[in-house]
Amino acid sequence: MIDVAGLQKMYRMGAVEVSAMRGITIHINRGEFVGIMGPSGSGKSTLLHQLGLLDTPTAGRITLNGTDVSHLNDEERTRFRLMHLGYVFQDYALVSELTVKENVAIPALMQGRPLTECYAAATDVLEKVGLGKRLDHLVHELSGGEQQRVSIARALVNRPAIVFADEPCANLDTESSRTVLDLFRAVNRDLGQTVAMVSHEPWHMEYFDRIIFIRDGLLDEERIAREGKAGMPEH
Numbered sequence: 001m002i003d004v005a006g007l008q009k010m011y012r013m014g015a016v017e018v019s020a021m022r023g024i025t026i027h028i029n030r031g032e033f034v035g036i037m038g039p040s041g042s043g044k045s046t047l048l049h050q051l052g053l054l055d056t057p058t059a060g061r062i063t064l065n066g067t068d069v070s071h072l073n074d075e076e077r078t079r080f081r082l083m084h085l086g087y088v089f090q091d092y093a094l095v096s097e098l099t100v101k102e103n104v105a106i107p108a109l110m111q112g113r114p115l116t117e118c119y120a121a122a123t124d125v126l127e128k129v130g131l132g133k134r135l136d137h138l139v140h141e142l143s144g145g146e147q148q149r150v151s152i153a154r155a156l157v158n159r160p161a162i163v164f165a166d167e168p169c170a171n172l173d174t175e176s177s178r179t180v181l182d183l184f185r186a187v188n189r190d191l192g193q194t195v196a197m198v199s200h201e202p203w204h205m206e207y208f209d210r211i212i213f214i215r216d217g218l219l220d221e222e223r224i225a226r227e228g229k230a231g232m233p234e235h
């Protein structure tokens with residue numbers, strides 16, 4: 001499902017080069033709920049950005065859902081993201097001038113589908129995340145936990161094969177975090193979505209099928225062997 005070989009990322013800041021990823025090889029099975037964990041600055045977001053086609057690696061190969069995405073041009077990458085991938089960010093990244101339903105409909109509209117169909121899809125997925133009564137609210141009228149559920153609904157509206165989440169609970173209290181994590185787990189189980197989530201909270205570990213530990217831009221093999229649970233069988 002997600003195959004990564006020899007992934008490297010070098011950031012250039014003027015004359016300074018930062019090696020954020022120094023050769024990462026991983027495989028994530030279809031239907032797995034994988035946690036990506038490690039200290040701050042270890043390269044977790046960098047890895048997720050490369051996997052999610054939000055950035056281009058310096059070296060290495062990425063295959064997503066059977067497509068070698070390393071050779072796609074910008075337009076093809078955009079199309080691939082729209083058709084196959086969903087994203088949830090720490091800061092929700094919602095459009096404050098739009099209603100809950102309109103926010104969630106955006107990725108569907110970008111696929112060029114008719115408005116009524118997009119709103120129907122948005123309503124359907126908002127009901128699934130428990131926000132069926134908030135469709136016409138502006139997003140700032142919702143709590144942080146509810147806003148993150150809106151952003152999860154937006155990530156799911158096109159039924160992507162893979163959902164990427166970068167510390168989605170970082171701004172939430174424990175109760176809202178549990179609601180969000182339960183939701184991800186339900187989505188993973190009921191809709192069969194493959195989920196890759198970055199987290200630095202040890203208590204989140206219980207939610208993941210498997211944990212990929214990163215340290216200094218490399219897999220922390222020792223910690224994976226010690227603490228990472230075995231992967232789920234192939235579906």
Ligand SMILES: Nc1ncnc2c1ncn2[C@@H]1O[C@H](COP(=O)(O)OP(=O)(O)O)[C@@H](O)[C@H]1O
Pocket residue numbers: 011012013018019020038039040041042043044045046047
């Ligand atoms: N756009 C960027 N330009 C320069 N350096 C970056 C950039 N993004 C991340 N880095 C550096 O790469 C390293 C890994 O960062 P990041 O992937 O954000 O870590 P994490 O998400 O694990 O906290 C850090 O040293 C960080 O400062």
Ligand SMILES: [Mg+2]
Pocket residue numbers: 044045046
């Ligand atoms: Mg990060």
